[in-house]
Amino acid sequence: MEIASLHRILLAAILTINVFAFAGVDPITRVMTAILVVVLAWDLRKLPAIPKLHRWALVAFASLAILQLLPLPLVLRHLLMPGCSEFMNTGWAPLSLAPWATVQIVASATIFLGIAMTAARMASTRSGLPVLLGIIAALGGLIAILGLASEGGAGETVLLIRENTGGGGPYGPFVNRNHFAQAIELTMPALLVLLAASARHLSRKGQNKERPIVFGLAGAIGVAVCIAAVLRCASRGGALFLSFAAIVSIPWWLRYKGGRHWPWFLVFLIIFAAAGTFAWTNIPVLHERMLELVAIEGADGNTRLDLWRGTLDLSQRAPFFGVGLGAYRYSIGLDKPATGMSVLEHAHSDWLEFLASAGFAGVIIVLLVLISFGGALNLKTVRRLRFEYRYPIAGLVIVLIATALHEAVGFGLQIPLNRYLLAVWLGIFWGIVSKQTRPHTTREENSP
Numbered sequence: 001m002e003i004a005s006l007h008r009i010l011l012a013a014i015l016t017i018n019v020f021a022f023a024g025v026d027p028i029t030r031v032m033t034a035i036l037v038v039v040l041a042w043d044l045r046k047l048p049a050i051p052k053l054h055r056w057a058l059v060a061f062a063s064l065a066i067l068q069l070l071p072l073p074l075v076l077r078h079l080l081m082p083g084c085s086e087f088m089n090t091g092w093a094p095l096s097l098a099p100w101a102t103v104q105i106v107a108s109a110t111i112f113l114g115i116a117m118t119a120a121r122m123a124s125t126r127s128g129l130p131v132l133l134g135i136i137a138a139l140g141g142l143i144a145i146l147g148l149a150s151e152g153g154a155g156e157t158v159l160l161i162r163e164n165t166g167g168g169g170p171y172g173p174f175v176n177r178n179h180f181a182q183a184i185e186l187t188m189p190a191l192l193v194l195l196a197a198s199a200r201h202l203s204r205k206g207q208n209k210e211r212p213i214v215f216g217l218a219g220a221i222g223v224a225v226c227i228a229a230v231l232r233c234a235s236r237g238g239a240l241f242l243s244f245a246a247i248v249s250i251p252w253w254l255r256y257k258g259g260r261h262w263p264w265f266l267v268f269l270i271i272f273a274a275a276g277t278f279a280w281t282n283i284p285v286l287h288e289r290m291l292e293l294v295a296i297e298g299a300d301g302n303t304r305l306d307l308w309r310g311t312l313d314l315s316q317r318a319p320f321f322g323v324g325l326g327a328y329r330y331s332i333g334l335d336k337p338a339t340g341m342s343v344l345e346h347a348h349s350d351w352l353e354f355l356a357s358a359g360f361a362g363v364i365i366v367l368l369v370l371i372s373f374g375g376a377l378n379l380k381t382v383r384r385l386r387f388e389y390r391y392p393i394a395g396l397v398i399v400l401i402a403t404a405l406h407e408a409v410g411f412g413l414q415i416p417l418n419r420y421l422l423a424v425w426l427g428i429f430w431g432i433v434s435k436q437t438r439p440h441t442t443r444e445e446n447s448p
Contacts, residue, residue: 003313004204004302006039007040007043007118008135009129010036010039010040010043010136011115011118011132013036014033014036014037014040014115015135015383015421015424016034016139016142016418016440018026018138018416018417019142019146019417020173021164021173022158022173022174022175023173023174023175023415023416023417023418024415024416024420025175025415025416026243027233033111033212033416033420034111037111037113037114037115040088040114040115041117044118044121044146045356045446047117048117048120048121048427048431049120049124049430049434050120050430051372051376051433052372053368053371053372053375054368054369054372054430056368057369057372059364059448060361060365061109061365062433064323064361064362064365065102065105065106065109066224067257067321068096068099068102068322068324069096069099069102070095071092071094072093073091073092074089074090074091074093077093077095077370080095080320080321081317081321081323083316083318084097084323086296086316089113093346094198094324095318095328096323096324096326097330098326098327098329098331099324100325101329101330102324102325102327102335104326105412106325107430109414112420113423114260115423115427116418116423116424116430117427117428118427119132119423119424119428120423120426120427120428120431120434121427121431122427122431123392123427123428123429123430123431123432123435124430124432128199129388129392129428129432133194133428134190134194135221136186136187136190136421136425137190137193137194138385139187139421140183140187140188140190140226141221143172143180143183143184143187144184144222144226145225145229145442146159146173147171147173147180147232147233148170148225148228148232149173149230150172151172151232151351152169154302156170158170158173158174158175159172159173160436164241171233172233173238173417174415177233177235177238178237178238178410178412179410179415179418180233180235181237181239181242181321181406181412182237182238182402182403182412182413182418183415183418184230184240184242184405185238185241185399185403185406185416186418186421186422186425187226187421188223188226188227188405189209189394189395189396189399191222191223191226192219192398193391193392193394193395194219194222194287195216195219195267196391196394197215197388198213198215198216198386199212200387204217220267220271221270223275224271224274224278225275225276225278225346227271227272227275227413228274228275228278228339229279230256231275231276231283231286232278234285234286235281236289237410238406239286241401241402241405241406242402244402244405245398245399245401245402245405246398247403248397249394250398251318251379251383251394252377252382252383252394252397253390253391255382255384255390269433270343281308304409306337307336307337307347307348307349308347308348308349308352310332310337310347311347311349311352311356312355312356313326314328314334314335315352315356315359317335318356319360320359320360320361321358321360321361322355322357322358322359322361322362323357324357326355328345328347329344329346331356332347336435337415342423346411346414347411348410349408349410349414349415350407350408350410351366351407351408351415354366356365373400373429376429376433377393377396377400382394385436389435389436392428393429393432395425396425396429397429399422399425418440
């Protein structure tokens with residue numbers, strides 16, 4: 001075994017372990033993941049290229065965490081957190097209302113960064129990028145199959161093994177069907193990339209056709225199984241956001257040159273027909289849940305709107321630097337709606353939760369990240385790239401849109417497996433951007 005391939009094996013192992021270990025929610029799985037990421041960091045040797053705005057965002061995030069953990073005098077804390085003055089400790093204390101939770105978030109962010117840098121290392125090489133996409137595609141098919149296979153234990157156990165302690169409707173390795181749907185949103189685009197890339201090689205002759213045919217069929221079957229799993233799990237957000245993101249991403253898959261695209265419509269018609277047939281018995285459940293879309297319940301009958309109002313009120317207590325990364329669950333009691341004995345741990349909107357946790361500084365961090373994505377994903381530039389780079393970027397567009405929409409009404413990225421999958425896509429983005437700085441890889445081939 002070559003030492004150079006160690007990072008590929010370890011990355012695949014991290015993701016696979018988290019799939020089977022109930023999406024990585026248990027402490028022992030998080031510890032194992034952290035140890036493997038340390039080994040990945042040791043094997044990294046050289047830091048990959050990271051876009052400038054993303055580097056600034058990382059520096060800003062680290063600076064925010066340090067500021068929240070530094071002991072500050074009472075008078076300064078009164079200025080920065082005016083809404084928390086009535087219960088502040090006297091003397092010097094951190095801005096974070098839960099310092100240990102902030103340390104945990106920093107640790108999670110470090111693991112996220114380690115996975116992203118390993119993925120960037122792979123994506124920056126010609127052989128590593130398809131391997132990386134293949135890993136994600138295989139995981140997508142695996143997650144979908146586990147979800148379909150474990151339907152008999154819905155509401156009772158996770159993967160028919162683990163007791164459901166999450167309070168939601170479990171599906172596959174997740175304690176909540178919405179988290180499962182978000183995992184599909186993070187993996188199915190890789191299957192689409194596999195399918196599209198295989199189709200490009202069907203013009204080969206003789207035995208050279210066998211490989212793209214096999215991979216193309218695998219990609220098509222995987223996409224059909226993933227769509228069926230999303231429909232059967234009855235996640236409203238999963239069905240809506242994945243469909244919307246896939247439709248919006250269509251221009252990123254195509255070149256400027258004209259041509260017949262009708263065969264693709266036929267291919268996807270067959271895929272959707274197969275998926276719909278497989279999910280047919282659960283379509284009525286999804287339909288009923290869609291009709292209740294405006295009455296989404298939160299804790300003890302409160303709607304998400306009630307939870308969001310409380311989160312916005314909490315953000316106004318510490319508008320500049322927030323109440324502390326990870327401190328939301330310990331501070332929302334100040335403004336949460338009446339939920340009786342229920343414990344509110346998340347805002348059911350990670351965007352609003354981050355606003356309350358990081359304040360205006362968090363808004364700046366998010367803007368830096370989004371602006372960097374927007375510049376690199378410019379449609380005019382992307383459509384001139386070689387297909388082996390254009391297709392992964394088109395898949396990334398689906399991931400970003402679907403994840404952004406789902407995070408507006410949920411908290412799927414609080415689940416370790418989903419967080420690690422997003423880190424891999426971020427690494428793919430970094431790797432491709434670093435390669436596009438080389439002049440010889442920036443244009444599409446002249447071949448028809």
